[in-house]
Amino acid sequence: MRESFNLALKSIWGNKMRSFLTMLGIIIGVAAVITLVSLVNGYMGYMTESFTSMGTNQINVNLMNMSTRFVTEEDMYDFYDEHQDIFIQMTPSVQVSGSVKAGSEQLSSTSVTGVSEEYADMKGYKMETGRFISYPDISTRQKVAVIGYFDACQYFGSPENAIGQKLKINGYAFFVIGVVQRQDEDELEEGGSDDFVLIPYSVACKMSRSSIPSNYTFATKDTSVSEEAADILETYLEEVYRNDDLYTVTAMSELLDSLNEMIAMMSLLLGGIAGISLLVAGVGVMNIMLVSVTERTREIGIRKALGARRSVIMQQFVIEAALTSVLGGLLGIALGSAISIVIGPMLLQTETPPTAGAVIISFGVSVAIGLIFGYMPASRAAKLNPIDALRSE
Amino acid sequence: MSKGSEIITNEISNTMDRSGDQTMDRTMDQTMYQTIDRKTAHLIEMTGICKFYEMGDETVRANDNINLIVEKGEFLSIVGKSGSGKSTLMNIIGALDVPTSGTYLLDGEDVGRMNDNQLADFRNRKIGFVFQQYNLLPKLTVQENVELPLLYAKVSRKERSERAMEALVRVGLESKASNMPNQLSGGQQQRVSIARALAGSPSILLADEPTGALDSRTSIQILEFFKQLNEEGNTVIMITHDSSIALQARRVARITDGTIDFDGKAEDYARII
Ligand SMILES: Nc1ncnc2c1ncn2[C@@H]1O[C@H](COP(=O)(O)OP(=O)(O)OP(=O)(O)O)[C@@H](O)[C@H]1O
Numbered sequence: 229m230r231e232s233f234n235l236a237l238k239s240i241w242g243n244k245m246r247s248f249l250t251m252l253g254i255i256i257g258v259a260a261v262i263t264l265v266s267l268v269n270g271y272m273g274y275m276t277e278s279f280t281s282m283g284t285n286q287i288n289v290n291l292m293n294m295s296t297r298f299v300t301e302e303d304m305y306d307f308y309d310e311h312q313d314i315f316i317q318m319t320p321s322v323q324v325s326g327s328v329k330a331g332s333e334q335l336s337s338t339s340v341t342g343v344s345e346e347y348a349d350m351k352g353y354k355m356e357t358g359r360f361i362s363y364p365d366i367s368t369r370q371k372v373a374v375i376g377y378f379d380a381c382q383y384f385g386s387p388e389n390a391i392g393q394k395l396k397i398n399g400y401a402f403f404v405i406g407v408v409q410r411q412d413e414d415e416l417e418e419g420g421s422d423d424f425v426l427i428p429y430s431v432a433c434k435m436s437r438s439s440i441p442s443n444y445t446f447a448t449k450d451t452s453v454s455e456e457a458a459d460i461l462e463t464y465l466e467e468v469y470r471n472d473d474l475y476t477v478t479a480m481s482e483l484l485d486s487l488n489e490m491i492a493m494m495s496l497l498l499g500g501i502a503g504i505s506l507l508v509a510g511v512g513v514m515n516i517m518l519v520s521v522t523e524r525t526r527e528i529g530i531r532k533a534l535g536a537r538r539s540v541i542m543q544q545f546v547i548e549a550a551l552t553s554v555l556g557g558l559l560g561i562a563l564g565s566a567i568s569i570v571i572g573p574m575l576l577q578t579e580t581p582p583t584a585g586a587v588i589i590s591f592g593v594s595v596a597i598g599l600i601f602g603y604m605p606a607s608r609a610a611k612l613n614p615i616d617a618l619r620s621e
Numbered sequence: 622m623s624k625g626s627e628i629i630t631n632e633i634s635n636t637m638d639r640s641g642d643q644t645m646d647r648t649m650d651q652t653m654y655q656t657i658d659r660k661t662a663h664l665i666e667m668t669g670i671c672k673f674y675e676m677g678d679e680t681v682r683a684n685d686n687i688n689l690i691v692e693k694g695e696f697l698s699i700v701g702k703s704g705s706g707k708s709t710l711m712n713i714i715g716a717l718d719v720p721t722s723g724t725y726l727l728d729g730e731d732v733g734r735m736n737d738n739q740l741a742d743f744r745n746r747k748i749g750f751v752f753q754q755y756n757l758l759p760k761l762t763v764q765e766n767v768e769l770p771l772l773y774a775k776v777s778r779k780e781r782s783e784r785a786m787e788a789l790v791r792v793g794l795e796s797k798a799s800n801m802p803n804q805l806s807g808g809q810q811q812r813v814s815i816a817r818a819l820a821g822s823p824s825i826l827l828a829d830e831p832t833g834a835l836d837s838r839t840s841i842q843i844l845e846f847f848k849q850l851n852e853e854g855n856t857v858i859m860i861t862h863d864s865s866i867a868l869q870a871r872r873v874a875r876i877t878d879g880t881i882d883f884d885g886k887a888e889d890y891a892r893i894i
Pocket residue numbers: 674675676681682683701702703704705706707708709710862
């Protein structure tokens with residue numbers, strides 16, 4: 229066995245060019261599989277993560293309020309109170325467009341949203357310093373603002389400094405009452421998850437001239453009741469609007485479901501591509517091994533004349549094919565890993581480390597290819613008649 | 622059983638190295654005595670060997686009813702014109718092929734009844750091949766080539782290299798052990814292939830046109846070497862189409878159209894040609 233191993237190594241080394249070309253198919257196949265799987269995996273992970281961070285137990289409601297048919301925030305709160313068994317949080321969400329200024333600096337990418345006091349719990353926000361918007365702030369329409377960590381550091385130096393400072397939103401002065409803890413551990417940048425301004429929704433409504441909010445976010449007790457909750461919401465809204473064009477109810481869990489479906493599809497597609505490319509590599513191995521058997525007919529004849537059993541010849545060729553594939557597989561793994569580590573951040577702005585699954589499977593497949601596709605040429609070699617083999621030139 | 626007798630044969634040939642020529646006959650008697658437990662006392666016993674090839678609707682009788690007995694320690698050459706059936710016979714003697722009919726016993730073992738693996742083992746233990754084209758593996762060193770039959774006999778690495786070196790010493794090429802075959806002259810390559818044949822201590826050295834690819838001077842050296850090996854107690858069977866080369870052996874069998882039509886001492890053969 230060890231002898232055959234040495235022999236195989238020697239033969240691979242003795243035909244460096246041919247061995248490398250044989251391996252090339254496997255190297256490319258394995259590297260492609262690892263790169264593709266890692267990229268898709270990394271990207272999908274990134275997507276899923278950003279979905280999950282939005283909260284998979286959340287349901288967004290969007291309303292088109294008409295003069296005759298509408299839902300006020302009181303109606304929404306009544307509905308919410310009636311269904312305390314399903315929902316745990318609810319907040320209107322009112323986008324304010326316009327300019328935000330801290331001193332003389334314009335905050336162009338910062339979003340301003342009017343929310344309720346439950347928004348912090350829904351988002352899982354903890355306060356870095358100060359406090360969050362409270363119910364009295366909303367009912368008395370206080371011009372107060374809670375800001376993200378990025379804005380606190382960028383425009384006021386530090387979260388502590390920010391408290392009590394003034395922000396101008398569309399010309400109105402707001403006092404900063406709190407700073408939310410840092411959300412994104414890696415990056416602190418404009419437009420990121422630490423760049424926001426939150427104000428009481430009552431104030432936001434007034435500023436945006438639509439007296440009642442048109443967006444709400446509900447949070448259910450658990451993701452598992454999200455669908456049921458969405459149904460209840462739709463039923464309620466249907467009764468009021470009598471036209472389902474006038475509202476939309478979007479459960480995050482549904483989005484996640486379709487995302488997961490997409491991931492499964494992609495994985496299947498990738499599996500197919502991987503399978504085909506590795507199959508092609510396998511046929512390459514078989515082809516070259518068959519050529520090598522033909523080329524070495526005389527050698528096989530000599531070995532058989534000197535007393536090599538069929539199984540020994542068989543072993544020699546199978547080991548050679550397997551070793552070629554294993555070496556190719558290892559090189560492919562190295563190449564694929566390198567590519568996915570380098571290309572992910574470049575192309576997708578997200579880490580795409582090679583996945584253990586992809587590495588293990590593609591390695592396993594390349595070994596299997598060596599054994600399976602090496603078997604046919606090997607058995608042909610082993611069956612050669614020594615007399616005919618010796619006569620060949 | 623056969624392993625044991627091989628060792629005995631070896632010991633005898635070693636003794637002979639020292640005691641010289643005149644004890645030859647006695648040693649042969651001794652050999653026979655030592656192996657008396659065999660079914661047959663002959664080294665090779667071929668009875669009614671036929672090898673037919675079907676070519677379309679006609680049958681080629683490559684070997685037709687060959688009867689041949691060879692004793693241990695003989696030097697036999699098989700001579701015949703091209704197409705007479707020499708290679709066919711050699712393939713059967715060398716256990717590379719099985720006869721269509723007839724029985725072939727070597728060291729008492731019935732080769733005709735063997736399967737592929739048994740034939741391989743049998744060749745490994747009993748036959749030392751010397752081919753016209755040397756048939757060394759070009760990617761292995763001289764020593765590795767000589768070790769090959771020992772490798773297939775599952776001899777340990779250390780013993781393998783010792784015995785290979787011994788064989789190379791006997792052909793006088795120990796200094797070329799780590800060379801590649803293509804760095805050697807034709808005569809040297811043929812000596813390497815003889816060393817390879819000797820390394821496994823086979824019962825027969827079987828040479829097919831061993832001088833076919835060599836010039837006359839080197840041919841004479843190789844033939845002298847075969848004679849010497851024979852005098853040391855090795856059984857040598859040499860196949861050739863050249864009567865003058867055949868005469869270097871002690872016994873000549875001539876094959877014509879697949880049948881042996883002369884079998885006797887070399888001197889007698891010299892008289893009829
Ligand atoms: N595999 C085969 N199939 C059919 N016929 C064969 C086969 N091998 C040998 N023969 C025939 O058997 C006969 C004897 O062939 P063989 O090779 O034994 O001759 P030879 O004495 O070795 O000749 P040479 O001196 O030319 O090598 C020839 O007529 C040959 O054509």
